[in-house]
Amino acid sequence: MKAKLRLGILFGSRSTEHEVSIVSALQLANFVNPFKYDLTLVYISREGAWYVGPALWQLETYLDFNPRKSGLTQVFPDMTARSRALVSVKRGGIFAGETRRVEARLDCVIPVMHGLHGEDGSLQGMLEMMDMPYASCGVAGSAVGLDKIMMKQAFRGAGFPVMPDTAVSRQEWLHDPGALMRHIESVLPYPVFVKPANLGSSIGVSRADDREALKQALALGFSLDRRCLVEQGLDEPEEVNCAVLGYDGDITASVVEMPVRQGELLDFKTKYLSAAQGGGMASLSRIIPAPISPEETARVQQLSRDIFWALDCKGVVRVDFMIDRATRGIFITEINTIPGSLAFYLWEKTGEGLRYRHLIDRLVHYAMKAYQDKNMNLTSYQSEIISSAIKSRSGGAKGAKA
Amino acid sequence: MNLILSLARYILWFAPAAAMLPAGKQLMQYYQLSSYQFGGFFKTLFRQRAKVFWPGLALTLCSVLFTFLASLTQGGPWLLEVLVSLLCAGLILLSGIAIGFFSYREKRAKKKLVVTHRVKRLGLAWLAVGILVSALLRQLYVMGISALLVPVLLPLWLIIAAYIMWPVERGLQLLYRADASRILEGYKASGLIAIGITGSYGKTTVKNILASILSQQYPTLASPVSANTPPALSRCIRDEMGPQHRYFIAEMGARHPHDIRVLSRFIKPSVAILTAIGPQHLETMGSEEKVRETKYALIAGLPSDGFAVFDNDGRHVSACYRRAEVAKAIVGEAGDDLWAEEIILSPEGSTFTLCGKDGLRLPCETRLPGEHNIRNILLAAACALHLGISPVHVREGIAGVKAVAFRLQASRHPRGYTTINNGFNTNPAASLKALEVLASYPGRHVVVTPGFIELGRQEEAANRQLGRDMAAVAQEVLLVGLQRTRPIREGLVEAGFEESSIHSFASLEEANRHVAQTYGEGDVVLYENDLPDQYS
Numbered sequence: 029m030k031a032k033l034r035l036g037i038l039f040g041s042r043s044t045e046h047e048v049s050i051v052s053a054l055q056l057a058n059f060v061n062p063f064k065y066d067l068t069l070v071y072i073s074r075e076g077a078w079y080v081g082p083a084l085w086q087l088e089t090y091l092d093f094n095p096r097k098s099g100l101t102q103v104f105p106d107m108t109a110r111s112r113a114l115v116s117v118k119r120g121g122i123f124a125g126e127t128r129r130v131e132a133r134l135d136c137v138i139p140v141m142h143g144l145h146g147e148d149g150s151l152q153g154m155l156e157m158m159d160m161p162y163a164s165c166g167v168a169g170s171a172v173g174l175d176k177i178m179m180k181q182a183f184r185g186a187g188f189p190v191m192p193d194t195a196v197s198r199q200e201w202l203h204d205p206g207a208l209m210r211h212i213e214s215v216l217p218y219p220v221f222v223k224p225a226n227l228g229s230s231i232g233v234s235r236a237d238d239r240e241a242l243k244q245a246l247a248l249g250f251s252l253d254r255r256c257l258v259e260q261g262l263d264e265p266e267e268v269n270c271a272v273l274g275y276d277g278d279i280t281a282s283v284v285e286m287p288v289r290q291g292e293l294l295d296f297k298t299k300y301l302s303a304a305q306g307g308g309m310a311s312l313s314r315i316i317p318a319p320i321s322p323e324e325t326a327r328v329q330q331l332s333r334d335i336f337w338a339l340d341c342k343g344v345v346r347v348d349f350m351i352d353r354a355t356r357g358i359f360i361t362e363i364n365t366i367p368g369s370l371a372f373y374l375w376e377k378t379g380e381g382l383r384y385r386h387l388i389d390r391l392v393h394y395a396m397k398a399y400q401d402k403n404m405n406l407t408s409y410q411s412e413i414i415s416s417a418i419k420s421r422s423g424g425a426k427g428a429k430a
Numbered sequence: 431m432n433l434i435l436s437l438a439r440y441i442l443w444f445a446p447a448a449a450m451l452p453a454g455k456q457l458m459q460y461y462q463l464s465s466y467q468f469g470g471f472f473k474t475l476f477r478q479r480a481k482v483f484w485p486g487l488a489l490t491l492c493s494v495l496f497t498f499l500a501s502l503t504q505g506g507p508w509l510l511e512v513l514v515s516l517l518c519a520g521l522i523l524l525s526g527i528a529i530g531f532f533s534y535r536e537k538r539a540k541k542k543l544v545v546t547h548r549v550k551r552l553g554l555a556w557l558a559v560g561i562l563v564s565a566l567l568r569q570l571y572v573m574g575i576s577a578l579l580v581p582v583l584l585p586l587w588l589i590i591a592a593y594i595m596w597p598v599e600r601g602l603q604l605l606y607r608a609d610a611s612r613i614l615e616g617y618k619a620s621g622l623i624a625i626g627i628t629g630s631y632g633k634t635t636v637k638n639i640l641a642s643i644l645s646q647q648y649p650t651l652a653s654p655v656s657a658n659t660p661p662a663l664s665r666c667i668r669d670e671m672g673p674q675h676r677y678f679i680a681e682m683g684a685r686h687p688h689d690i691r692v693l694s695r696f697i698k699p700s701v702a703i704l705t706a707i708g709p710q711h712l713e714t715m716g717s718e719e720k721v722r723e724t725k726y727a728l729i730a731g732l733p734s735d736g737f738a739v740f741d742n743d744g745r746h747v748s749a750c751y752r753r754a755e756v757a758k759a760i761v762g763e764a765g766d767d768l769w770a771e772e773i774i775l776s777p778e779g780s781t782f783t784l785c786g787k788d789g790l791r792l793p794c795e796t797r798l799p800g801e802h803n804i805r806n807i808l809l810a811a812a813c814a815l816h817l818g819i820s821p822v823h824v825r826e827g828i829a830g831v832k833a834v835a836f837r838l839q840a841s842r843h844p845r846g847y848t849t850i851n852n853g854f855n856t857n858p859a860a861s862l863k864a865l866e867v868l869a870s871y872p873g874r875h876v877v878v879t880p881g882f883i884e885l886g887r888q889e890e891a892a893n894r895q896l897g898r899d900m901a902a903v904a905q906e907v908l909l910v911g912l913q914r915t916r917p918i919r920e921g922l923v924e925a926g927f928e929e930s931s932i933h934s935f936a937s938l939e940e941a942n943r944h945v946a947q948t949y950g951e952g953d954v955v956l957y958e959n960d961l962p963d964q965y966s
Contacts (some may be wrong), residue, residue, distance in 0.1 A: 075645060077674075096654060102672075119668045319868050378805065 031172045035065040035392065036137040036415040038151065045142035050090050052369050053140040057085070059372075059384040065392075068132040070103075070114065076145075078103050080114060080131050090394050103131050109159040136395050138343075138388070139366060143227060147366045148174040161399035163391035165365040169339040173365040176257045177319040178227045183360055191350070191359050192216060193259040195225075197252045209242055212258050222246055224253030235261060262359070265350035268318045270332040271371035273387070275342045275394035276401070282331035282374040286318035316377050320351065327358060333360040335363060339380065342398050343391050346371045435508050438515040441722050442500055443568060445519035446493040446580045447560030449526025451553055453485045454584050458552070461544040461592065465659070465685070466548070466599070467594070475585060485533040486584035495604045495857055501573060505774035515956060517652040521875070522577075540960065548599060555591035563587065566572070571665035593641045603661050610664035611696055613671060614678070624697050625813065628682040628690055628728050629705030629741075630721065631860045632806050633658070635798070636705050637681050639810035643827030645921035647819050648676035658683030677817075684724045685711050691724075694731035700815070702728045703809050707746035710857040712886040722746045731757050739812045741805055759816065761808040768812045770804045777840060777871050778805060784811060784824075794828050799840070802863040846951035848873075853960030858882065858892045861958055865903045875903055878941050879958035880910040881918050892916045897921020908941045909934045910961075 037060075039053030040046055053069070069084040073093060081298040083089045083099030092292065095102065103114035114132045119125070135162060141147055147164075149171030154164045165173060172178050184190055194215050200208045222245035224232040235286045236242035249256040271282040317325065332347040346367035350359045370391075370400040375382040382390070435837055460478065464470030496518035503511040536542055543549070564576040580587070618624065625640065627633050634655065641652035653666045660683040671678065682693040707722050715721050729750060731737050734794050740751035742762035751760045757768035768790075770782040779797040782804055784790065796807060811824050819827075840850045848871065852864040854881050861882075877900050881893040897918040907922060909915040912934055922932055935941040939961070945955055 075649065077649075096670075117672060122609050 032064060032066040033392065034068065034133060034135045035060065036068045036070050036132065036134040038070045038072065038137050038139045038146075039141055041144075041151070042072075042074060042076050042143045043141060043143035043145055043147075044227060046074055047090070048368060049141045050087070052142075054085070054087065055369060056138065056140055056384075056388070059215060060072055060388055061385050064389070068114075070132070070134075070137070072141075072146075078105060078114065080218060097364065101131055105154075105158065107154075107158055108220070109157070109407040112158060112160050130428070136163065136165045136392055136399075138391055138395075140370070142364075142366060142368065143174070145216065147364075148226070159363040161395040164394040165339065165341040165343065165345065166398075169341050170365050172339055173341075173345070173363045175225055176223050176362065177255055179362060180257060180259075181340070183335070186334075188335060188338075189357065189359050191260045193257055196256050198245070198254045198256075201246055201250050204241065205246070209239060209246070212242065213239070216258060216260045219244075219263065220245075221259045221261045222249045223257045224249050225257055226253050227257040252275070257401065262350055262352050265352055265359075266318075266320070267348065267350055267361070268320060268328055268348055269348045269371075269374075270328050271344060271346045271367060271374045272332045272336040272341070272380075273344045273375065274336065275398055278394075279333050279336050280378075281332045282371065283316055283340070283380040284318040284320070284325050284328050285374055286315040286320075288313040288315065316374070324351065324358065331358065331360065335360065339363065339365075342394055344370050344375075344387070346374075435512055438519075441520075442497060442515040442519045443576055444564050446489065446497075446562055446566045446577050448557060449489055449493065450486075450560050450581055450587065451526070451557055451583045452523075453489045453526040453533070453581070454556075454588060455483060455530040456479040456485065457545060457585060457588050458549060459534060459539065461552075461588070462549065463541060465579055466592075467685075471592075481533065482585055483689040485529045486581050488529045489522075489526055489581035489584065490578060492529075493522050493581050494574060496525075496639065497574040507770065509819075512653045513673075513810065521735065521767050529912055532912075546874060550560065551598070551919060552588075552591060555595045556588050559587045559591045559594070575907060581796075595940075604665070606664045607660055607696055610667040613803045614667050614697065617671060617673070617675065617678075620673075622678055623701065623817065624678045624680065624699040625701040625703070626680050626682050626694060626697055626699035626707050626728050627705065628684065628693075628725050629703075630653055630708040630710040630725075630749075631857055632705035632741075632802070632809075633681045633683070635806045636809050637679050637701055639798075639807055639828065639831050640703075640813055641679055643814040643819060643824050644677045644679070644817070644832045646823035646827045646830075647817075648892075650677040650679065651675040652679040653681050653861040656683075656692075659680070659689075659833055660693060663693070663697065682728060683712050684721070687715060687720055687724050688727075689724060691727035694728050697730070698735045699731075699770060700727070700733055702732055702736065703813055704738065704740050704747055704750055705806070705809060705825040706727065706741055706743060706859065707890055708857055708859040709885060709892065711884055712888055713884045715887075718746065722750065726750050726753070729754050729756070737816050739809050739816075741809055757816075759812045761812050762805055768808045768815075770808060773804060775799070775801060775870055777867070784808070786815070790821060792825055794825050796831065798827050798831060800863055800867040802866070843854045843946075843949075845946065845949070847945075847949040847953035847955055850956045853957045857885075861896060862899060864958055866957060868956045869903045873952040873954050874905050874949075876908065876945070876949060876953060876955045877904045877907045878908040878910065878938075878945065879915075879918070880938075880961050881915050882959065883961060893917040894921035894924075897923075897927075899923040901925035901927040904956075906931045906933070908944060910938050910941050912936055 030328060037053050037057055039049045041049065043049065043211065047066055057067060057069055071079045071084050073079065073095070079095065079100050080103050081100040083097055089097060100114050103116050106113040106115050110135050113130045116129050116131045118128055119127060137155065139146060139151055139162060145151065147170060149167045152162065152164060152167045152170050156167060164170065172182050180190055180193055194212060196208055196212070219235055219237045220242065221235055222381065227421050232249050234245040234248055236245045243370050246256065266286065268284050268286050270284045271284070273280050330348055335347055336345060344367065346359040346364045350361050351357070370387065372384040372387055376384070442836040458476045461471050464474055493567055500515045500518040504515045515618050560580055567576045567579060574765050574871065596781055614624065627637050630832050637652050644650040651671055653663055657663060657666055663680055680697045680699065682690055684690045704725060706880070707718065707725055708719070709718050715724065732738060734756065736756040738756055738758045740758065740760045741747045742760045751758060761768040763769055767787050769785050774780060777799055779795065779799060781793070781795050784792040784794050796803065807828055811828070814824050814827070840848055842848055850864070850868060852861070868877070881896060885892050894917040898921045901922050902925065907927070909918060909932065915934065919932055921928055933944065934943065949955060
């Protein structure tokens with residue numbers, strides 16, 4: 029019998045969307061096929077400490093998280109390339125000294141984190157260092173996907189339709205708020221949206237219809253981030269989302285959904301607090317498929333696939349769009365490289381329907397495929413640099429003697 | 431054949447010794463609750479003499495009965511005697527378990543007996559003593575003498591076992607402490623800073639606040655709840671301390687004179703906080719002056735480049751501040767190193783401005799209720815600022831602290847009344863603060879209390895004072911315990927409290943039933959001090 033694949037789910041981390049990540053991860057964990065995978069939950073606390081253990085399966089553990097609770101073991105990821113071990117350190121009897129134990133060894137991980145320190149390429153960078161296969165976008169794709177300013181620049185550079193915007197920094201704001209606002213007004217008409225560049229989700233995003241509102245929006249934005257994106261807004265656009273699954277040449281777009289809006293925009297509260305009560309993002313009210321024309325649907329799906337390709341994504345992502353009600357123009361809002369609930373609710377309604385457990389199989393497949401591709405690249409060269417440097421040093425010494 | 435028969439007889443002979451262990455579970459719990467200190471243990475044994483002796487007596491009855499039954503078969507067919515002896519031995523063991531079950535009700539224990547390695551070792555020693563005594567009694571050739579004498583004197587054998595184990599345990603403790611000290615010093619060499627907190631009350635809260643603030647800068651290890659003795663701190667260091675930790679906060683408790691000196695020599699902190707000095711554990715400490723000298727050992731043990739923070743209580747702690755010869759800070763009153771202004775209190779927390787002698791003005795918010803917690807925050811903040819934490823991080827840390835369970839934690843009962851829990855190792859000054867918090871709530875105020883314990887000669891006066899203090903705040907008082915609470919009742923009546931509003935109950939359960947049946951929307955019930963098992 030083939031050994032089961034040792035799959036890790038990484039979640040939590042130092043992010044404003046810590047709780048959402050927990051809900052998404054536990055939901056995912058319940059769909060993992062136990063006959064196929066040996067599953068390890070790996071929780072990263074708000075303090076950045078890593079834990080494994082049976083207590084991670086209970087939501088109650090995360091309410092006033094206490095690392096001393098039984099059923100939790102702190103582990104340290106071994107950074108040695110290909111070790112892929114999570115190591116705990118324990119002290120036995122007086123004469124036993126410190127013992128290090130491998131609590132888990134993983135063949136592949138699915139990161140289920142939103143926002144900083146998880147979706148932004150930092151975790152992906154660490155996984156690359158560990159030489160660990162993982163089912164999310166790579167370092168560059170994740171980084172560009174999270175930074176709203178760079179994302180817009182990349183999209184515009186690649187010729188995708190996006191709304192006009194301008195990037196502003198806290199330093200400009202502190203130096204001369206008036207000048208900054210005049211600059212914004214000179215390049216963008218109201219209404220505008222102010223978005224902190226690096227937060228993910230909708231935290232700190234606010235709409236401004238006039239100078240006073242802009243001032244407040246910028247003050248809020250800069251309290252959360254050093255850089256903000258100011259984007260021209262559409263008046264009550266239709267919003268649609270499309271998920272994309274795949275890797276390299278094998279890319280599939282999902283059915284298109286239309287989230288049902290509550291209030292001005294899907295802010296953090298409506299998006300996640302209501303989501304937390306049920307099953308993550310999946311429980312939000314939405315219309316699937318979105319009530320837009322077949323041509324528009326096809327265009328949204330094509331754009332989504334193209335973006336996936338352009339950012340060299342991997343695993344599952346979700347691309348959010350706005351459609352101008354008047355002109356029917358389609359604009360890209362953003363890409364989520366690790367969407368809430370991994371957008372499984374869209375895959376269940378795509379084509380013949382992809383069950384969540386099969387979605388997991390696909391994610392693992394792409395992770396392993398990408399890892400094999402990376403292994404085909406040369407990473408070390410036998411070169412003569414050191415030996416020739418030694419030679420030239422001794423030669424140089426001789427030369428000095430002469 | 432003969433061999434099997436004598437083996438069965440031996441088993442029957444030693445069965446009472448083995449049955450003693452499960453039957454005497456309650457005694458083990460008392461010993462554990464007295465922190466394995468003989469003084470406290472003996473007092474508990476005396477106070478609870480009924481509970482201490484009846485399991486032994488009951489077991490004696492059972493043992494004698496079953497041994498007698500088995501003896502009836504002597505001289506009969508040998509196989510019958512073997513079977514009956516074994517059966518009776520089993521029944522003696524079973525009755526031991528049953529007696530243990532009835533004398534020590536796990537569910538009713540507030541602090542359950544934790545079967546630690548130490549308890550296991552003691553159990554083995556207890557068994558060994560029992561078996562040894564039974565073996566000696568066998569030399570007397572009196573039938574059934576072990577069934578009579580071993581169980582009836584069950585507490586005596588435990589005490590002997592405890593005395594035998596004492597040097598062993600002491601040695602193990604010292605070994606573990608030495609190991610923990612080695613680990614701690616190793617991390618200190620690479621920059622870990624150890625901070626010691628002591629005081630009659632407020633230690634745990636200050637520790638939590640400080641841990642919250644320091645974690646904003648570097649990973650911080652704080653000793654777990656109530657782990658404030660050398661063995662508990664050894665354990666914390668050995669089990670939890672790792673290379674990631676940059677701060678270690680040790681809570682140091684003192685039940686006896688010298689306790690703090692021992693802790694200070696073990697942890698060797700370079701920063702110390704002295705929260706308060708009041709009449710606590712006077713039964714073991716003697717006087718408030720002794721308490722002060724004990725606590726001052728922490729300051730005296732600081733290195734010359736150390737730092738100490740004191741609460742300006744205008745009494746003992748301020749006196750310690752004046753005496754201290756290291757870099758120091760005092761907090762609390764305007765003009766000190768740190769104080770609070772613009773304080774707005776509410777049951778859900780407070781806002782205030784943290785003010786410093788150097789001109790610092792930092793608006794802060796906390797979820798901890800009560801003015802005394804602002805004093806606690808000042809102590810932690812002074813320490814953090816000295817360690818170079820920025821004011822912004824100090825504020826974040828303060829905002830992040832949650833109220834400690836059992837420490838003035840408020841919760842709403844489904845029937846509509848609010849309960850505030852202060853059921854933990856309380857002392858007169860801390861109760862006064864709890865009453866202050868109670869007064870800050872609107873509505874009818876009810877206090878449920880059994881009064882103070884372990885205050886030695888001051889106990890009666892302190893309880894009387896408690897009565898007077900409660901009279902100023904509460905509309906109804908529920909006393910738990912009939913005899914013990916007499917001074918509280920007198921205090922209440924002295925202060926003009928309606929005697930009809932005082933209700934006495936024999937147990938906490940009865941008082942709880944009364945609370946659940948009587949109170950509703952708008953009532954606030956303060957639970958003030960919960961007696962440990964060895965007193966109830």
